[in-house]
Amino acid sequence: MPASTPKALYSPCEIRHLALIVNLENDPTASLLEETQPFDLGKLDVFSFGKQEQCLIGSVDLLYRNSWNEVRTLHFTGSQAVLEALKTILGKMHQDAQPPESVDVFCYSEHLRGLIQTRLQQLVSECINLRLSSTRQESHRFKALRISGQTWGLFFERLSVSVQKLENAVEFYGAISNNKLNGIPIQLNAEQDHLPQIIDGSASEGIIQFFFENADKGFNIYILDELNRVEVYLNCQGCIEELVCDVSRFYASSHERFTYGSGSVNFNLPQFYQIVYTDGEASIIPFNSNSISPLSAPTVPITKKDIMLSHTF
Incomplete structure (x- = not known):
């Protein structure tokens, strides 16, 4: 292996070649033959x-190999091995780094070897x-993961990647809002x-409904989940369009249906409105990039029937 150049040694360390070896030690697919359900x-x-x-990934x-020509190995096992490995890989990449020259996945599962290898390769890439x-102008990105029945959010910030477990819809949207906007969170019942x-x-x-309202210092956000539980953010400063994009991206990258505890929650496409x-006189209109200003859209009150129709189609 050639020695590192002085320029490489003076620069931040970057991953050059990456290999993931899957299910070599712990293979959950070995018991799949016991499943009677096709x-x-x-x-x-x-x-x-x-x-x-x-x-189905147990280890x-x-x-x-990094840009300093060091070769490192790390081992992860258990139901969250994929998440821990992802956190480690992303944590070793600063945002201005060059992409790895190669990323390879080697799967040693007894069953579904090709499928596991392909899905993990896609996820890592x-x-x-x-x-x-991500750029300085778009420094917040989000990826939702469903692993072992638990939903996790990867938040791609300018300086780091953070991971947060998301138990329900309100918690998810609260996490998105915390990462996207500066505001004062208040949880309350719809009757308050x-x-x-x-x-x-x-x-x-x-x-799931988002209501945006202009305020003296920024704007307020009212979030209602499927059960009409409410979370409020007052006097927020930030970009509403980016928040809407991240919420929509979460829906697009998630399962159509999530299970929380003993009951199921239908994870519908969120609806966005402007007060x-x-x-x-207050009225509600569908949100668009021009509706932040009260003068930019007609102020036709929207009814519950309108909301249900827009959701249906």
């Missing part, structure tokens, strides 16, 4: 498989791309006085 390979989720939502060994492609009265007539169970005031 499954569709096209819909199979290797990270949360079957009724037990078992991750991950990382082998990588996507996360590396998210980490290295902090909630504008106009929202009471528009709240609808079964869908506007005309001559002191």
Whole structure:
């Protein structure tokens, strides 16, 4: 192996070649023959498989060479081995680094070897791309992962990548808001006085709703989940469009249905609305990039029926 150049030694360390060795020590697929229920390979989720939502990756060994020509190995085992390996890989990549010259996945599973290898290769490549492609203008990106029946959020910041477990919809949207905006979070019931009265007539169970309201110092956000539980952020400073994009990205990258505890929650496409005031009269309009200003869109009140129709189609 050639010696590192002085330029490389003076520069931040970067991963040059990366290999992931999967299920060499712990192979959950070895017991798949005991399953009597047939499954569709096209819909199979290797990270949360079957009724037990078992991750089919039980161990991950990382082998990588860095720009200083050091060779390192790391070992992860257990149901969260994939998540721990991802956190480690992304944590060793600063945002201005060059992408690795090669990323290889070697799978030693008894069953579904090709599928596991392909899905993990896709996941690692996507996360590396998210980490290295963010810019100063777009310094917040998000990736949702469902592993062993638990939902995790990877938040790609300018200086780091953070991981947060997301138990329910309110917790997720709170995490997104905390990462995207500076505000004061308040949790309350829909009956409390902090909630504008106009929202009471528009709240609808079964869908997730965001209501944006201009304030003296920035804007307020009212988040209602499928059960009409409310989280409020007052006097926020930030970009609403980026928040909307991240929430939509979470939906697009997540399962259509999540299970929390003993019950199921239908994870519907979130709805976004703007509260506007005309001559002191409040009304709600569908959110778009121009609706932040009260003068930029017609102030036609929206009804609960309108919300249900927009959700249906």
